[in-house]
Amino acid sequence: MELNSALSLQQKQQLKLNTKMLQSLQLMTLPLSELQTTINEALETNPTLVLNAPKHASSPSYDRVSDRVSAQGYEASANFNEWMENAVFQEVTLQDHLNEQLGCTRVNSKVETVARILISNLDKKGFHTSPPSSILKPEQMPFLQDALTLIQSFDPIGVGVTNYKESLIVQARALGIKGEEEIAFCGLVNNELEKMRAGKKTEVTKDLNIEEEDLDALYEFLQSLTPYPGLKYSSDLDEYIIPDLSIKKEKGQLILRVNTSALPLLTIDPSYQEMEAELKEDKKQNKEALEYLKTQMGQANDLIQQVELRNTTLEKVGVVLLDKQRDYFMYGPQFIHPLILKDVAEIVQVHETTI
Incomplete structure (x- = not known):
């Protein structure tokens, strides 16, 4: 086999991205x-990057403050601080809170016993984990309804209900809703929520036999209630998704916020x-320090500019969404228009x- 060497020309197009x-x-x-995590890490590792917080007046010195405190007052304060440091912190659970109220209520002892059993059966949302009738003895059943009402x-x-729908109805009744309004509200909660989410208000008004204005008022009232009231006393930390953009309808206008x-x-x-x-006054002697400082300040400046660029790009994307999907935001999901990433990218x- 004969091997030959030869030169050839090839044309290639490459895109190289620098670190920035x-x-x-x-x-x-x-x-x-x-x-947020990335920024916090940068704040910890880059000494030249700081929060742009407003300056506060400096606190008075300890000597000046202590001059105003009598020896007796200082001793009392020290004793109180020591007690606070040694005190055991204990979170109040939903069951603790309910049992405390039960203990302050004058009620039949048998109703109280049933109520404590029911309270121990509640989950963190305030709902029954098991049907109340299944955890009571036959002789306790006559006191079930009184205990639930209490x-x-x-x-x-x-709280003290089976699900969020019952909870919403109990809250509404406690706030004074009654009569035809109560009937319409119960119908809305039990049967019409899916239609409301889909924007089918006309169907809902027919089903409930009410005017659209009344439906809007009921739905606004519904949104003011809490579907899971027991979570107020839950120590579990839930993770929430933080939106980058928000588009809200205010006074008939769509408002975009980054x-x-x-x-x-x-x-x-x-x-x-x-x-x-x-350091620049003597560059030769401070060469290493200047290089380090220049690198850190450059990285800090890059991060600041990149965050600003991100926010600007997000706002541009939001403007496109607002323009292309205005009907969706104004009137509901049935008015959504097809929109692909390529179209948005070309506009932005x-x-x-x-994107």
């Missing part, structure tokens, strides 16, 4: 919660800028992977 561009793309696609009158209103309040305002520490100016003038 890669970081910018990564920040652009991060959800708000992860962006528990449902306690704070928070709406959620910048969840992100801290960043800036470069002025003291390091002053330090850089001082970014790559579709950024």
Whole structure:
């Protein structure tokens, strides 16, 4: 086999991203919660990056404050602080809160016994984990309804029921809803919520035999209630999705807001800028310090600009959504229009992977 060497020309097109561009793309696609984590990590590792917080007046010195406190008052304060430090903190559970109210209520002892059994059967939402009749003895059944009525009158209103629909109805009755309004509200909660979510208000008004204005008032009242009242006393920490954008209908107008309040305002520490100016007076001797400072300040400045670019791009995307899906936001899901990433990217003038 004969081997020959030869030269050939090839034309290739390559796109190389530097570190700054890669970081910018990564920040652009991060959800708000992860962006918060990234910013917090940068604040910990980069000394030149600080929060742009307003300056507060300095606190008075300890000597000045202590001069105003008598020896007796200081001793009492110290004793109180010591007691607070040694005190055992105990969270109040839903069961604790209900049992405390039960203990302050004058009631038949047998009703109280049944009520305590029912309270122990509630989950963190305030709902029965097992049917009440299944956890009571036959001789306790005559006191079941009185015990349920008693528990449902306690704070928070709406516990001691089977599900969120019953809870909403109990809350509504406690707030004074009655008569035809109560009948319509119960029908709305029990049978019409799915239609309301789908925007089928006309069907709901026919089903409930009420005017659209009355339906709007009932639905607004419904939204003011709490579907899971027991969670007020739950120690579980739930994770919530923080929206980057919000589009709300206010007084017949659609309002677009970029959620910048969840992100801290960043800036470069002025003291390091002053330090850089001082070090530049003798560049040869301070070469390493200047390079370190320049690198850290450059990274801090890049992060600040990238966060601002992200917010600007988000706002542009929101404007496109507002324009293309106005009918959806105004009138409901049935008016949504087809919209693909490519179309949005072309309008915003970014790559579709950024959207």
